Amino acid sequence: MNEKDRGLELKVGIFVAVGLSILAALVVQFGRLGEGFKNYYGITVHFADASYDELKEIAEKAIVNGAAGTDLQLLLAIGRLWGADAWQRLRFVEVAAADGQPRLGAPHR
Numbered sequence: 001m002n003e004k005d006r007g008l009e010l011k012v013g014i015f016v017a018v019g020l021s022i023l024a025a026l027v028v029q030f031g032r033l034g035e036g037f038k039n040y041y042g043i044t045v046h047f048a049d050a051s052y053d054e055l056k057e058i059a060e061k062a063i064v065n066g067a068a069g070t071d072l073q074l075l076l077a078i079g080r081l082w083g084a085d086a087w088q089r090l091r092f093v094e095v096a097a098a099d100g101q102p103r104l105g106a107p108h109r
Contacts, residue, residue: 052084
């Protein structure tokens with residue numbers, strides 16, 4: 001191969017790489033386009049007042065992050081293992097954490 005063909009192949013390779021990068025960026029951008037139309041809103045659930053079926057519905061339909069998500073998964077596991085009436089044997093105590101959010105399972109004082 002002569003020097004002219006190598007230069008042309010390098011230019012074509014760079015052109016293809018840039019084109020694929022732009023295409024990937026557009027796919028990601030337009031893939032997120034629908035999220036702007038979704039409605040997100042906050043809900044407050046007092047776990048002591050919710051039934052097992054209500055908690056299952058929340059877990060299926062909502063994204064619960066942080067300590068509340070962990071608490072929700074713990075309560076669902078209790079319900080699966082010991083039945084929905086296990087709520088009657090639990091004692092819920094509001095304990096403010098350092099960030100001001102109540103957390104289930106925090107030490108009782």
